[in-house]
Amino acid sequence: MLNIAPLKEEDIAAVVAIESLSFSAPKEEAIFKSDQNKYLVAREDGEIIGYIGVEKISGEIHVINMAVAPEHRNQGIGNKLMEKILNNIDVFFLEVRASNLAAQGLYEKFGFKKVGVRRRYYSNNGEDACLMRREPK
């Protein structure tokens, strides 16, 4: 059964392992340690299989990042993580790589709209970010 709960210190290594399999410029362990209270993890049969991070910035909710372990993708875990953090009170926003169509598909499905581009936002390869925003319903 899938369980979604706050990130605990002992879960950080598993999150870092998924992060490095999921991103070309993965965040380091120290960042997850200092931002521990911003993250939720998805666990199935005791194994961490995904996570999502959110923070409040100027009264809006910023989705920092999310990932699902490669062998558990396309099974609805991303959907469950999004459902857990969204509400119909707050404005949500995020940046996503222009090339990341899977994530953009997920965000659009949940009502995020592309509202701008942050040019060369990703320093590892100079890729643009799409800025996406979701207004309360």
Ligand SMILES: CC(C)(COP(=O)(O)OP(=O)(O)OC[C@H]1O[C@@H](n2cnc3c(N)ncnc32)[C@H](O)[C@@H]1OP(=O)(O)O)[C@@H](O)C(=O)NCCC(=O)NCCS
């Ligand atoms: C993006 C990611 C989190 C999606 O997680 P997931 O568990 O595979 O997603 P789900 O199975 O719940 O699918 C949710 C929706 O995402 C979209 N989606 C997922 N994979 C997709 C793909 N390969 N192409 C297009 N859309 C896709 C679909 O809209 C899908 O909706 P559906 O279930 O109605 O078809 C996952 O692919 C991932 O970890 N990618 C690497 C890290 C990453 O890119 N994170 C986002 C950074 S901004």
